[in-house]
Amino acid sequence: MGRVFVAGSINMDVVATADRHPKVGETVxxxxxxxFPGGKGANxxxxxxxxxxxxxxxxxxxxxxFGAELRTFLGxxxxxxxxxxxxxxxxxxxxxxVAESDNTIIVIPGSNALVSLEDVADAPLAKGDVAVSQFEIxxxxxxxxFARARKAGAMTLLNPAPAQKMSSExxxxxxxxxxxxxxxxxxxxxxxxxxxxxxxxxxxxxxLQARADQTICVTLGKRGVLALAASEELSVAGRAVKAIDTxxxxxxxxxxxxxxxxxxxALRTALTFANAAASISVQRMGAGPSMPTAAEVEAVLSxx
Numbered sequence: 001m002g003r004v005f006v007a008g009s010i011n012m013d014v015v016a017t018a019d020r021h022p023k024v025g026e027t028v029x030x031x032x033x034x035x036f037p038g039g040k041g042a043n044x045x046x047x048x049x050x051x052x053x054x055x056x057x058x059x060x061x062x063x064x065x066f067g068a069e070l071r072t073f074l075g076x077x078x079x080x081x082x083x084x085x086x087x088x089x090x091x092x093x094x095x096x097x098v099a100e101s102d103n104t105i106i107v108i109p110g111s112n113a114l115v116s117l118e119d120v121a122d123a124p125l126a127k128g129d130v131a132v133s134q135f136e137i138x139x140x141x142x143x144x145x146f147a148r149a150r151k152a153g154a155m156t157l158l159n160p161a162p163a164q165k166m167s168s169e170x171x172x173x174x175x176x177x178x179x180x181x182x183x184x185x186x187x188x189x190x191x192x193x194x195x196x197x198x199x200x201x202x203x204x205x206x207x208l209q210a211r212a213d214q215t216i217c218v219t220l221g222k223r224g225v226l227a228l229a230a231s232e233e234l235s236v237a238g239r240a241v242k243a244i245d246t247x248x249x250x251x252x253x254x255x256x257x258x259x260x261x262x263x264x265x266a267l268r269t270a271l272t273f274a275n276a277a278a279s280i281s282v283q284r285m286g287a288g289p290s291m292p293t294a295a296e297v298e299a300v301l302s303x304x
Contacts, residue, residue, distance in 0.1 A: 001264065003126075004045070004056070006042075006045040007119070007123070007131070008115075009040050010074070010084070010112065011107065012038065013286065013287055014093065014094065015097075015285070015286070017034070019031070019099060020099045037069075037286075038288055043251035045079050046074070050292065051255070052259060057084055060111040061085075062089050062090040062091035063086050087114045091111050092111055093108045123145065126154065129154040132254065134160070135166075146158070157178065157257070157258055159250065159254045165187070166187070171208075177208075177215070178257065180221075181193075181201060184208065184216075198226055205228045212231075213230050214230070217271065219278075236271045239275065241283055245290070249281050252290070255291065
């Protein structure tokens with residue numbers, strides 16, 4: 001069974017809940033303020049670890065109170081933190097507002113901006129492992145991490161969020177690209193909306209493919225998942241649930257997908273499992289703490 005290596009961000013999420021989001025220049029009364037471990041890299045690592053994968057996180061934490069709290073939480077999830085180093089700055093922080101199950105997020109990178117090529121240089125990647133990253137750490141670091149992974153025979157999985165333009169060289173290093181329709185449209189230079197047909201989304205994904213054997217997975221929330229695996233088209237139906245907080249749902253999907261692929265699952269099986277895991281996470285508050293266990297996902301899948 002392969003391992004999951006996540007090179008990515010670690011944040012403390014400061015969450016304010018309210019009945020509705022304020023308009024520009026408006027102040028609204030909030031309900032409560034909550035603190036949750038987060039950051040896309042940490043969330044993905046927590047999801048993979050809780051689902052049974054041997055997981056290593058590569059990143060940076062600040063030497064502040066948030067850094068100490070985050071390290072304690074991540075260690076308690078069974079994640080290998082030997083490659084999480086301290087940085088002489090504040091830890092990454094996300095300011096999140098949640099209202100009517102929707103969220104807005106402002107991310108302050110802090111120590112995440114200092115994750116360097118040296119941090120990923122010693123990752124003991126091997127064939128059968130899955131190397132995961134996202135766009136909350138410097139892109140040159142991701143490129144070096146993926147180049148090392150491919151040389152070792154490991155699979156590379158990129159979640160290009162928050163969306164930003166990337167080089168064709170970095171895209172070519174990606175075996176599996178996981179993104180939503182907005183991110184797909186941004187990277188492909190095409191306008192996409194929630195109402196677009198599956199055929200149009202797949203057509204745009206096909207234009208973005210950097211290699212003939214590359215897989216592009218498009219997460220569509222309650223509409224499920226579409227995937228273009230080389231030339232094969234796959235779809236997984238959405239799951240109807242009552243969402244409480246969608247923060248971290250995409251990260252849950254990525255971590256769950258990585259855990260399944262590291263365990264040798266076929267892509268369709270892995271996508272179905274990851275879709276179910278994400279549907280559980282949105283029914284709970286917070287990002288990192290909302291990630292489900294394998295038993296919880298299996299129970300949902302068994303229930304149909």
